Structures are given as structure tokens and as C-alpha cells.
Amino acid sequence: MLSKTKFLLPLVAGAMLLQSCNNKANDEFHTRPDGLSYKIYEMNEDGEYENKGEVAADDSTGAKIGQVVTLNMSYKNADDSLLFNSRDQKFPIMIPVMEPSFKGSLEDALTMLSAGDSAVFKINADSLFAKTFGQPMPPFIKPGSHLTFFVKAEKVQSREEAIADQQKMMEEQMKEAQAHAENQIKVDDEKIQAYIKEQNLQNVQKTSSGVYYAVTEAGNGPQASAGDQVSVHYKLSFLDGKEVESSRDNPMSGGEPFKFTLGQGQVIKGWDEGISQLKEGSKAILLIPSPLAYGDQDRGTQMPANSILRFDVELLDVNK
Template identity: 70%
Template sequence: MLFKSKFLLPVLAGAMLLQSCGDKNKSDEFYTTADGLAYKVYEQKDGEYVNRGEIAADDTSGARLGQVITMHMSYRTANDSVLFDSRQQGQPVMLPVMEPTFKGSLEDALTMMRAGDSGVFKISVDSLFANTFNQPMPPFVKPGTHFTFYLKAEKVQSEQDAIADQQKMFEEQMLAQQERAKEQIKIDDAKIQEYIKEKGLQNVQKTDAGVYYVITEQGKGPKAKAGDNVSVHYKLSFLDGKELESSYDNPMSGGQPFTFPLGQGQVIQGWDDGIAQLNEGSKAILLIPSTLAYGEQARGEQMPANSILRFDVELVDIKN
């Protein structure tokens, strides 16, 4: 993706070893530019990566200012702790080629890369954090050392072409996600029906979108309309009974109900859909398939991807 910041901020992902483009040629030497950038750049010839050797200062075959490089990128500390790996993220990154922020910078490295090239670059951590990341150096990084960047350039394009590619990629990802969701809703629906039978729930209803709900106490007030502010007490749990959180004893809200505008997309779709079925004062059980909750998005260790959620709710108040 195209990032708003100049480069990715470092994220500690744990120590692991990566297979880099230069692992098969460990005897290959690093070269150093006049600005102090240590590098090894490889090109593909007959299916093999070959060290390009020393690259002349006036070589203009690499990426130019204003262009965008689509690449896989990883970088690690001097003690081989991996901080970022785009392959672990499942997609390459797109970085615009900008003016260098210091001598021997990552921006300088990008201008040495051509489409299809792979490169290994050693960059000063002191300069990197001070001039590119623009943040204090974290305690696990030792001053005076370097980060080693491993780059594999897939495309070098104009900004316009890169944006078009990015849009196409997003559309393809969205279509793939929708197809996965179609299958997941079938899986979730079967699990919810089994749960209903196991718990002996009666008078279960289902919305068009797919939320199952049971009104356990019928309220006498009106139903909320889209745009109304609703106040809801809730208890969240998994189908196995494990409780995750409750508004009744939430210290952050002082035990007050959760208030939000209905039908505005500010909560999960299952809530917008389920709460709309209730009269003010009602209590109910909402069984929400993962596709109407957080879907493939895991929310830490407490909530894995594709989690079906049970909410025991009370619609306390409606304000137009």
C-alpha cells in the first residue's frame, strides 16, 4: 500500500532468520557509496541472482524521484532481530522515491534498485531514527549500530500507475474477502443453530442480514430509528460461555450503558442490525455471526478471527 509517512515505522515482531537474496552468496562483498551506504545489489540473469558489483555514482538506471517502487521489504537489527517483513503481512509495500533525508539513507538505496533487482543495505540507526522515522530510538536498538534492509523490487512505476495498481489490488482483495465471507456465513450459521438447539432457546428470530435474536423481556417503548442515539447495557461472551466484557462493571464508563447513533456504522453491523429489532426497555440475546462482527480481523489473543459473538443486551434509552 502507499503509506502517508515516508517509510514504515519499526515494529518489533520477534527474532527470526530470513532467507535473503544474498544468503547463497555470503562471500559477496558489500560495496560502499561516497555517502556511506553499504550495499549489495543483485540482478536476475538466466534465473539466477548475480551481484551487480559496484554501482557507479552516475548510474541512472535505478528508480527516480517521483516514481513508486512496489517491493517486498524486511529489516532487522544488528543482532538479527526481525523488525518488519512484508511477506509476513501477505503483500508487498509501495514506497515513493523521495529526496534523501540524510547521507546513506534508505531513499538513496531505493534509487539503486531496478524492477526485478534484490538488494541488501546497511543503514545507520542513529540517522534513521533521527531523520526518517522521526522518533526516539527504542531501548532494544543499540546506538551506533545499523539496520540491515532486504529489498526485492517487483515494479518501478509512475505514481499514477502505482495508484491504479493499488486500486486494482484493493478490489481483488475485497472480492476475495467477500467470497470467503459467503463460505464463513454458512459455517457460522450452522454453529449458531447448533448452539440454539443445545441451549434450548425459544422464540428465536433471525434478521435478513443473519443476526439471530431472542427477546427475553419485551420493552414497552418505541423502536429506534437510524440516526437515533441509543443507550445499551451489554454482556459479551463466546458461545462456549467465556465472558469477555460487560458494560455493567466497566470501570472506564463507570458502569454506564454504551451510547451510540444507530445505523451509522459506528458499531459492528450485527449491533446496528440487532438493536434495531428491539423496543426501548427490551432485554435480548443477540447471536452474531463473525461476518457481521469482526470477521477475519483478530482482536488480540482474547478474540480470534472469525469469532461468533453472543451479546446479552438491554436497550435502556432512545433519544431522537
């Protein structure tokens, strides 16, 4: 979060974050000599946001270079299409204030913010992508246009204070994720047990963490264990029978088996654990609860959040 690639944000869809601001008096954009257009709102005594108006050139109340601004932010292109919204994630983002990459840059915009301010900035898209993002401008951004940023500054801190806050946020996020996973795995376990009964699967066993597996054809080779290089053919499907993908039908790999090092976190946890129950030459069914697969990550229609996965696998090779 505090790296130099501070503005390289994913282009994802979402809802606008900036709350409706009070439109009393002078609710208009102001433009600095460097070309940066802005509207900055501060909260008044009545708890309403008001446009601060034009900021004096010698105003030094905003964030300083070397400090870190914790904020929520979204931005849109000239066609009013939303490109990014930080509220799609659970925590605000932290951006170090650095030397401007060009005049009228996003770095310049940050130096106009104090903790609690909301703002709207218009920044030249050509310069932003070339000098700040360091990327070619995508086709949905018009040359010569502006990107409009909607920002709510939560905190302005020293780097040390921001790192401490970041650590706290990460700990909170881990606790929330763990609590969700513990609850979700119970829900998934009931569904898997019902599926096993419905499908009349035989000789099903369960690992301590919750992966169900049924060996349909026992192999005679060595037992797979952490650190082994393994080669696996698989078919992935959901419990409703919908097939998602198959290694044998994958044009990207030419139908070759999938190879990886077991127990190194190169695959989902359910695979590391499930494959380690098998011997070389085995065929098996793995039923993996969502916390041991892709969790609550929504990967589109192909992989909705909290998906329980079935893998029909064949462990072809175990290289010790």
C-alpha cells in the first residue's frame, strides 16, 4: 500500500463514494495556474459540507510531502463512466504524498487536502497515464480529456503512523476473514454431506480442515507429500453438475496435465491437502469447501463467491 506504485489501481466497477455535498454558495470548480481543477469541501459547525472556495497559493494546511493520506476515492472518465471505487474493498487506501510527477498532478491534489475534507479533482488524463501511472492510455479514455476524482480524506499522518494503522487494519481484516471462514465452512459442510448422500458416493473421507475425498481408483505409486513435484489431470465442476474447466480440454496447456509443487501454496488450500492424501496413479473425487478454495472472492459468473468445488482428479506422477 505504501509502495511507489501508489496510483496503479485496478479498474473495477462500483458505486460512487462521494456523499452529496452542501450546494450553498460557490459550489463551483476552481483552476490553479498548473491546470488542476478542484472543488474542496469541509464540514461546518452544523455537520454539513461546504465548498471552501478558492484555495490561496500560499495555503500550507494540506498534506505535506512525506506524509500519508488515508482516503476513499473513486474516479470517472470524460463519459462519466466509473473506473474505480475504493469502497469496493473493505478498507480505505493509503497513498504517500510524493513529489509531483507533473504540474497539476494527483500528487498536487493530495497536498490540498486536510483530514476530513472531501474533494473533486479534474486531472489531465494524458499526463496522468504517461507520467503517474506509467501506462499506455486505454481506449476508453479520450486523448486530451480529464479524469474526475472524488476523494474523502480520512487521515493525514506521518509514514510511521500510517504503517501502524495499516498493521491494525490488516489484523482486523484477518480476524474478519477467519470468522467468516469458520462460519462458512460449517454451512458448506452441510451442503457437501447432503451432496455425498444424494450422489451415493462411497468410501468418502474427510481431512481435519474439511476437505472431503473419495479414492475411486487406488494407485500403487509413492504417496504425495509436501515438496513433491506432482502432475495432475483434473475436471472442475460445481455441486449442481456444471463443469467449469478440464485440464484435458484446456487449449492454453494443449491438454497437458497440471504440474505444481505440493504444499507450497501454489494452488488453493483444498488442493494441497486433498492431493496429499493420494498415491501416484490414484483417481479421486475432491469436494472442497469454499474457505479452502476461493473463499468469498467473486470471480464473475465462472466462479461466484463461496463456491464449493468438486474436482475429479488423476494423480499421474509424484516426483520426490
